[in-house]
Amino acid sequence: MENTKLGPKACEEQHTGRSLSPERRIILSSLRSKKRPIRVQDLALELGFHENTIREHLEGLALSHYAQRVPIPSQGRGRPSQGYQPLDDFISQVEPEAREYASLALVLARQLAVRGQDSKTVAVLAGEAWAEEFKELDTLPSKNAGKSRRRIFEILKALGFSPKSNVEKKLIKLETCPLLAAARREPEIVCSVHLGLIRGLVSHSGGNPNEVKLTQFAEYGSCHLVLP
Numbered sequence: 001m002e003n004t005k006l007g008p009k010a011c012e013e014q015h016t017g018r019s020l021s022p023e024r025r026i027i028l029s030s031l032r033s034k035k036r037p038i039r040v041q042d043l044a045l046e047l048g049f050h051e052n053t054i055r056e057h058l059e060g061l062a063l064s065h066y067a068q069r070v071p072i073p074s075q076g077r078g079r080p081s082q083g084y085q086p087l088d089d090f091i092s093q094v095e096p097e098a099r100e101y102a103s104l105a106l107v108l109a110r111q112l113a114v115r116g117q118d119s120k121t122v123a124v125l126a127g128e129a130w131a132e133e134f135k136e137l138d139t140l141p142s143k144n145a146g147k148s149r150r151r152i153f154e155i156l157k158a159l160g161f162s163p164k165s166n167v168e169k170k171l172i173k174l175e176t177c178p179l180l181a182a183a184r185r186e187p188e189i190v191c192s193v194h195l196g197l198i199r200g201l202v203s204h205s206g207g208n209p210n211e212v213k214l215t216q217f218a219e220y221g222s223c224h225l226v227l228p
Contacts, residue, residue, distance in 0.1 A: 007184075007217030008162070008177045020066070022133045022155075023049075027057050028066055028086065029158040037070050037083030048151060058084045123189045127196020134201060148205035149227050155201060156225075164222070173222040183216070191216040191223075202228060 020028065030047060031038065044054040061067040061084075068087055071080040134155055153172065156163045160178035165171060177183055183190040191214065199209035211228035218224035 006220055008175050008180065008222050020061075020064075021057075022158075023053075024057050024061055024066075025158040026134070026154055027054065028061055029154055031061075031067055031084060031086045033154075033157075034085070037072055037085040039072065039081055039083050043084075046150075047154070048147070120188050120192045123192035124196035124199065127193040127198075128200040128203075130193070130197045131200025131204065134204070148202070148207055151205060152198065152201045152227060156198075163225070170226050170228075172225040172227065173218075174225055175222045177223070187216055198225065198227075 026047065027043065027049075030043060040051055040055050040058065043049075043058075044051040047054070049057075058067060058069075062069055065087055067084050069082055069084055072083040074080045149170070149172075153163050153165075156172075156174065160176060161174040162176040164173045164175055179190050179194075195212065195214045198214065199212050202212055203209045207228045211226075213224075213226040215224040215226075
């Protein structure tokens with residue numbers, strides 16, 4: 001059926017069997033984007049974690065059957081190194097906790113609006129509070145704007161926004177939305193929660209949140225996001 005409405009599609013919900021922390025969702029999303037196993041030190045460099053933190057989360061993912069440790073053949077002499085890859089049984093999904101938190105923020109913003117408070121402002125603040133869930137990813141704020149955008153790109157991907165772009169560019173198209181039905185009913189509130197989330201992520205990465213621009217239902221198939 002042809003899409004007759006502007007904006008993104010709803011993301012597909014699939015059962016994961018176990019809940020994951022925000023950090024493990026990001027790490028798992030990165031694993032799934034790779035065509036071959038990746039070493040702990042390489043993943044730590046990519047995501048900005050300490051190697052020990054990455055190793056701990058990868059071992060947890062392996063114990064939960066989301067990932068597995070595999071040998072990486074050595075190009076020369078010596079023993080092969082170890083890497084991690086996702087298990088095929090767990091394809092890319094949106095964790096229910098993300099939708100539950102955003103839904104709670106939506107209800108809160110609505111109730112405060114009824115009491116006479118600015119619903120858009122409250123929704124942005126709720127989104128910024130949501131971003132605190134991912135603060136561990138930004139313990140080493142990067143002065144490299146490209147690296148910060150890649151980090152935010154991976155978070156949005158894990159949450160179910162299906163971002164599409166060369167992440168070195170500032171414009172990102174969000175092709176799915178984890179709260180699309182609610183966003184169409186209450187765009188000012190839901191989209192403001194998402195704006196606050198992204199502003200918070202940018203702030204944690206050392207960027208200027210005031211430079212974030214989110215254009216809701218910008219075209220057929222996506223919303224538009226501009227990062228600093």
